[in-house]
Amino acid sequence: MAETQKGGIYRVGDEFVDANGNKVKPAKEASTEPPEDPSVIPSEFPGAQVLARNGWTTWAHLEGKGREELIALRGVGDATADEIMAAYAKRSA
């Protein structure tokens, strides 16, 4: 339902403003995000966004994958691949 959305406060640069550009203080509200699917890579996982852009959205996509396969993805360089490998290893431990 539209009425449950946060209304009328937007972030422009470093400031929070209302619909007419007046500065406002953001209200603290409970999250309305749905509970996460455990098979899906959460958004806070290192490299989650770039993995998602390549269609790798679940843990199954990372299973058994090596560094070379990660680097072959669009937008993944050496540093990002290392970060992903380290975080995945930590999760699997």
Add this chain to the structure above:
Amino acid sequence: MATGTHTVADLLENRTAADRRVADFGVENLIQPIQDALAAHNAAVTETSRELMVESEERQETYGADVGGDMTEVDEFSRTPTQKGVRKGKVAYPFRRYEYAVGWTNEYFLRATVRDMLEKELGARQRHLTRLRSEIRKAIFSPVNLVVLDRLRGDDLELTVRRLLNADNEPIPSNDAGVSFAADTHTHYTATTSVSGTGLETALKALIDNVAEHDHVEGMRLNIARENEAVVRALPGFLAYVEQGIIAGTAEDRAQGVAPMRLNNRPIGRFHGAEVWTRTWVPADYYHAYASADRRKPLVMRVDPLQQLRGLRIASEIHLYPLHAQYYEARFGIGVRNRTNGAVLWADAGSGGVYSPPTL
């Protein structure tokens, strides 16, 4: 902004034996083809933008009125009191003048070919399209209303250019089922921290429903950036069109339709009743839903009341030996007309659920 004057050195790059020099072809013979090309360009712009916007000479209009009242049952002795609607809000449209100038030296002109000169005209058309896309992007993705002075009309009237519904407390019409919307909280600019999977799917369904609940249901479209195509294709509720040149197998459900080959401006499938399109003017990680076949188009392109000042045209030429310059001009402004026909979602893990516009 890059500036420059074309010189002989620029001609050394692209020359073929078949190219005729303008001096031999006759500059007067270039005029009609250029005018014809500009007319075709302007007609194409009007035609292709018809789904999103209509042209109007108006600078502001009323919006958001409800007829109000109720149709009550009566008997043979009754007479109902007269009723009237609630207050109306306003929407306004900016109007600006844009210019693209091309210059060359006399020496360049004497040696230039017909192709060289026509490429200048092509450049002007391409810059016009880039400017149009930029203004469409600003009209759709900026959540904050804009106050402008209507300088080109000469009276400097202050206009408030409003966006899609953004909780600015302006009246919102009720839908056909009689559902009303709170003007100070109802917004069509939302954000989610879910960038993929079921979280994003839920947010995109809410985005489409955000438009449909205002009775904009014909030809629903979900416009996405090419960068987000893989994420959308991976959504459980997405049904892909068959790619051109591919014979579909029977192992999975597919949407009925064919995905054309132009990768950054094409329909790719269906999701939650909407046709999903990749669009060049949608920024990465932003999603836009609207009803493309609804006669209440979301945007207005404000045009000059004088027909001869509409579209892209050559406004002026200056010949001051050894320099020559040609000035292409377009006068227009793009604003939101039907504030309910369109909604935007920003998907970013760091958004905290608060919408932030893209760099425009």
